[in-house]
Structure formats: structure tokens, C-alpha cells
Amino acid sequence: MPQVLTARDVAALLDSGQPIPEGALLTPTARDLVGERRHLPAPVARSVPVPALPAVVATPAPGPVGPMIGATVPDHEFKWRPGSDPRTPEDIQRFFTSPAIEDLKRRICDMGRRLWLKDFTDGNGGNITVRVGDNLVLCTPTLICKGFMTPDDMALIDLDGRQLAGSRKRTSEALTHLGIMKRQPAAKACVHAHPPHATAFAIANASVPTCLIPEAEVFLGKIGVAQYETPGTPENAEEVGRIGVDHQAILMQNHGVIVWGKDVEDAYWKIENLDAYCRTVAIAQGLGTGLHSFGPDKLKDLINLRLKLGMPDARAALKECELCDNSDLRPTVVVPAPAAAAAPSDAPPDADLEALVQKITDEILRRLSAK
Numbered sequence: 001m002p003q004v005l006t007a008r009d010v011a012a013l014l015d016s017g018q019p020i021p022e023g024a025l026l027t028p029t030a031r032d033l034v035g036e037r038r039h040l041p042a043p044v045a046r047s048v049p050v051p052a053l054p055a056v057v058a059t060p061a062p063g064p065v066g067p068m069i070g071a072t073v074p075d076h077e078f079k080w081r082p083g084s085d086p087r088t089p090e091d092i093q094r095f096f097t098s099p100a101i102e103d104l105k106r107r108i109c110d111m112g113r114r115l116w117l118k119d120f121t122d123g124n125g126g127n128i129t130v131r132v133g134d135n136l137v138l139c140t141p142t143l144i145c146k147g148f149m150t151p152d153d154m155a156l157i158d159l160d161g162r163q164l165a166g167s168r169k170r171t172s173e174a175l176t177h178l179g180i181m182k183r184q185p186a187a188k189a190c191v192h193a194h195p196p197h198a199t200a201f202a203i204a205n206a207s208v209p210t211c212l213i214p215e216a217e218v219f220l221g222k223i224g225v226a227q228y229e230t231p232g233t234p235e236n237a238e239e240v241g242r243i244g245v246d247h248q249a250i251l252m253q254n255h256g257v258i259v260w261g262k263d264v265e266d267a268y269w270k271i272e273n274l275d276a277y278c279r280t281v282a283i284a285q286g287l288g289t290g291l292h293s294f295g296p297d298k299l300k301d302l303i304n305l306r307l308k309l310g311m312p313d314a315r316a317a318l319k320e321c322e323l324c325d326n327s328d329l330r331p332t333v334v335v336p337a338p339a340a341a342a343a344p345s346d347a348p349p350d351a352d353l354e355a356l357v358q359k360i361t362d363e364i365l366r367r368l369s370a371k
């Protein structure tokens with residue numbers, strides 16, 4: 001196997017004055033970089049190109065980012081001063097009914113209505129949480145249709161799921177959301193729902209292919225898959241929390257999806273993005289012509305754009321050749337070769353088949369001539 005070098009590998013070699021190894025394969029971006037450097041008068045000392053990012057920190061990365069430079073995502077993130085959580089029952093109650101929290105409760109109701117109107121939840125399905133302190137989370141109650149909630153229905157809990165305020169009991173699935181929030185501080189809001197197209201992938205155990213639609217790469221990142229565990233159990237919280245560290249959108253096997261964002265609308269959008277993506281991929285697969293991938297070098301640009309928009313992406317540390325690994329769906333993701341269903345005409349005939357055809361032909365002729 002020839003060695004595959006990405007732009008980062010090539011930059012490291014050139015920066016340290018080493019030659020490109022004989023016979024190495026260069027990715028398209030790496031080739032461009034070699035071309036660029038040939039026009040430079042002398043090796044240029046560069047700072048480290050893209051460090052391997054910790055999942056939590058969203059650091060802008062260098063590189064082309066396309067026409068959306070400077071775009072900002074609407075910001076409704078709830079910010080608090082660390083160490084300032086209310087502690088006494090009176091302070092907790094005052095906090096729970098403060099104007100900022102009442103505003104958030106209304107936002108949660110609004111997103112719940114949108115979930116229900118879009119058919120992303122059925123019956124009492126789905127739930128929403130928003131982190132509002134070091135150890136405080138607003139959450140939807142159990143057994144309620146998400147389309148018809150009012151601010152008075154909301155509950156306040158701590159990161160272990162203990163209820164601190166609110167007249168209705170919190171949803172049991174809040175534990176799953178907390179599993180993510182405990183491990184990923186950037187997860188300020190989680191939404192869980194059962195959107196049919198994304199859930200179809202989750203029950204078919206089909207991983208969602210990548211490198212097909214740029215917006216999905218930017219706003220969803222790599223879609224994670226959590227193994228099935230009974231909803232609402234600590235095991236489910238553990239599994240989803242583990243996957244949630246590096247994935248903002250997660251398919252929960254045989255159950256539904258959970259996403260996280262910096263605020264409740266940001267998280268809700270990801271549910272819409274995820275279901276629309278899965279619906280489109282499913283329709284495209286039905287066309288029977290295979291799915292056309294835009295390839296890993298273009299995906300690098302989208303990952304950089306995602307980082308610029310403040311969303312973490314563990315794929316920033318991957319090599320280009322690892323980025324569009326659609327191995328589960330490979331037969332349909334790669335551009336299909338010309339149909340090869342018919343046996344080539346110069347293939348040797350099957351002797352047994354020839355003999356059988358001859359035998360039937362002889363028998364037909366015998367019967368005809370006997371009439």
C-alpha cells in the first residue's frame with residue numbers, strides 16, 4: 001500500500017525541510033500545497049496548521065471557508081456566572097420564575113410545538129432540556145404532548161436528575177440528556193424526538209452516509225450512533241453520553257434521535273436538519289443510480305466552516321482518506337461502474353446448460369415429427 005499524505009502531512013514535511021517520500025500518494029489538497037510552495041522563495045516557517053482539537057473547544061481553523069465567512073448563528077445561549085447557582089429553596093423558586101427563565105420556558109414550549117407540527121413527536125414522545133446553571137437544567141415534564149405545553153408545565157432539575165422546582169414530574173428521559181451535558185459542557189440544550197426518517201435509519205441499523213450534502217456536514221457534523229439501551233435507564237444515559245461527546249446529532253438504535261446545541265432553537269434545528277437529510281438520502285437511494293459523494297477534500301472545507309461557526313468537530317483531526325468512510329453503504333455511495341449484470345459475450349458457455357437446451361430442443365422436434 002502506498003503511503004497517503006494529506007496537506008497537513010505535506011506541510012509538516014516541508015516545514016521541517018524533509019523531502020516527500022518516493023511513491024507516496026498525495027491528496028488533491030496536498031498536491032496543491034506542494035505546487036504553492038514551489039513558487040515560494042524559501043521555506044516559510046509556519047505555525048502548527050490545525051491542532052488535534054479537543055472535542056469541547058471550537059477553535060477557528062485555517063483554510064478555505066467559502067462564501068459564508070463572517071456568518072453568525074443566532075445566539076440565544078443562556079449564560080450564567082460559574083458558582084452562582086441558587087441554593088436555598090426560596091432562591092431556587094425565585095430563579096425558576098425569573099424573567100430570563102420564564103422566557104426560556106416559552107422558548108421550550110415553542111420548540112415543542114414545532115416538533116409536534118413537523119411529526120417529529122407522537123403521543124407524549126420527545127423531550128427538551130436547557131442547561132441554566134452549573135448544576136441546573138430546565139426540562140419538559142413526563143407524559144405531555146410536546147405540541148401543547150405551557151410555561152407552567154416545565155420542571156427544574158439538577159445534573160443528577162433530582163427535581164428542584166415545578167409542579168409536574170420531570171421526564172424520565174431527562175437522564176439521557178444529562179448524560180450528554182455532564183460530559184460535554186458545550187451542550188447547553190438537548191432535544192430528543194422520534195422524527196420518522198432519521199428513526200428509520202436508527203431501526204434499520206443503517207449508518208447515515210457522509211459527503212453528500214454540504215449543509216448537513218456543517219450543521220450536523222458526523223452523525224453518531226448509540227447502541228440500544230432501554231429508554232430512561234442509566235445504561236442509556238451512559239451510552240448516549242459517551243457518543244454525545246463527539247457528536248451533536250445521534251441516532252439511538254431502535255428508538256429515535258437526540259441532538260444537542262448551544263440553545264434550544266439551535267438544537268431543534270438539528271432535528272429538522274437530520275430528518276430532512278435522512279429523508280433526502282432515502283429518496284435518493286430509491287432512484288437506483290447510486291449516491292454521488294463530493295469527496296473528502298471538499299469535506300475538509302466544510303469542517304473548517306463548521307469550526308468557524310463555533311461548532312466542535314472531532315473530524316478535524318482525521319486524515320482526508322478517513323473522512324468520507326461510507327463503508328456501510330459503499331455499494332450505493334460510490335459512483336457505480338457501468339452495469340455488468342449480463343455475462344460477457346466471450347465467456348465460455350456452461351456445458352451442462354448447453355446440453356440441457358439441446359436435450360429439450362431434440363425432444364420438442366421428436367414430438368413434432370411424431371405427429
Ligand SMILES: [Zn+2]
Nearest residue numbers: 125126231256
Ligand atoms: Zn423517546
